Amino acid sequence: MRTLLLGLLVGLIALSASAQPVPRWMTLPPTPTLPLATSSGRAPVNGILIWYATFGSGPPVLLLHGGLANADYWGHQVPTLARSHRVIVMDSRGHGRSTRDNRPYGYTLMASDVIGLMDFLGVPQAAVVGWSDGAIIGLSLAMSYPARISRLFAFAANSDPSGVKDVDKSPVFGAFIARAEKEYEALSATPKEYKRFVAEISTMWATQPNWTAADLAGIKVRTWIVDADHDEAIKRENTEFMAREIPNAGLLLQPEVSHFSMLQAPRQFGDDVARFLERKWD
Template sequence: MIRLGLRSVGIAVAVLALVSSAVVANAQSTPRWLTLPDTPTLPTAQQSGHAPVNGVSIWYATFGGGEPVVLLHGGLANANYWGGQVPSLARKYRVIVMDSRGHGRSTRNAEPYGYDLMASDVLGLMDYLKIDKAAIVGWSDGAIIGLDIAMKHPERVSRLFAFAANSDPSGVKDVTKSPVFTKFIARAEKEYEALSATPKDYKRFLEEISHMWESQPHWTESDLGRIKVPTWIVDGDHDEAIHRENTELMAGAIPRTGLLIQPEVSHFSMLQAPDQFTGDILRFLARKWD
């Protein structure tokens, strides 16, 4: 009976090993650009709170010390999405994250969503924190906001890292065909319900943000040519939301710019390859500009 028991245990262990190997192999066979890793958490902030800006309450947090770097998240998301980048960046820089109006822990008013308005919110928070000028790292809507600020208020931007932006609605793909983006929208609803002061308003929030995506921005190559601050236009090689042609158009139109295509990632690069994404930011921030 003892020998039989040991043999049974051995068979069970072998079966479990085969199952585990199959699970790992299946996970490894899924390209990382087709995954949506969990939303990270932010480290403990040196300072955080709500700033009164443009008639709303903007949530923010700051980390580390040194030259200021403002991180701006994408539409429907919140500042927690930068949890994979903040620890490394904060070793050398003063990192500021914020929730855009109506997103995360920030409130909104009756004004319709628009990139000019949200850019004004960023400047208002910088004023509140007594930051005259900062580097901006933006993802998606955050990158568009960064471009808006660099175009219209260049004195406030030292350099701009713009990931997955578009200059015109025609530059956006039909994201309803993307299972990763569909999963993100569902996740964003749960995060909105957990963080927002108006947790039952996600459907209306999604509709209004979607209307902004469909109607803004409308920048010409001449408009983009007004951006004089050092800029990198960045995207993932498998971005499911942005047409590559629009990314290349922006990089070609903006003086003093570089084009960077990150490998094996999509619109959610900072989650799929956080070390790669952070390393690119650090290289950009350390770059010497003529």
């Protein structure tokens, strides 16, 4: 009898466990779509064409997406931010609807693309919100073009390759890479070159950036270093290192999300960005 009751109890526990919802940091919600743009097009920048779109009016804020992705990933945040800002999104070179040339991918080069787009749009200065590679591009901008960046919200960046985890065993990251292939095929001018694209981006990830504490200490742009408490790609110690070394930087950890926070908890991510953009410093 005791054996039977124990078996029933184990079965009930297993059934209860299986009924528990999947934690949101273990999900990859669908890629959103962007709302109707105020303007959009392809800007001639650095010998390539950078796709961009703008929304709303007010102080400019530029949203920079992560590696392998495209500007559509900001679809949840754009409508809210556009109520009070001129929101600019762009596809990084070789990503989404933007073209590329034969130069190797690099954060310095992609930062110069951002400045080229700002020049094309007549934007002398903008706040930057970056995710992953976009956050690294934002840090590069803060170092090389500080007068053009009013403030920087850097989500899920790393300062050097040692700050990245092995994501090969992450089911969420694996699902993202598979999804990115379909999106690349649908948007890119070179839809059959995804494997080459991934290989070249992976080379960049393995070798860049290479910023020291002294490099980070030179950043004068108001910066928040932001990450997820369950980020499967970025080591927490590297996040804390950057926040510690950048003068007066803020450190924010978003709860119950991963590297894809803007999809998993869009309102939370958007509220954090809005709070940062509204932040008053003495």
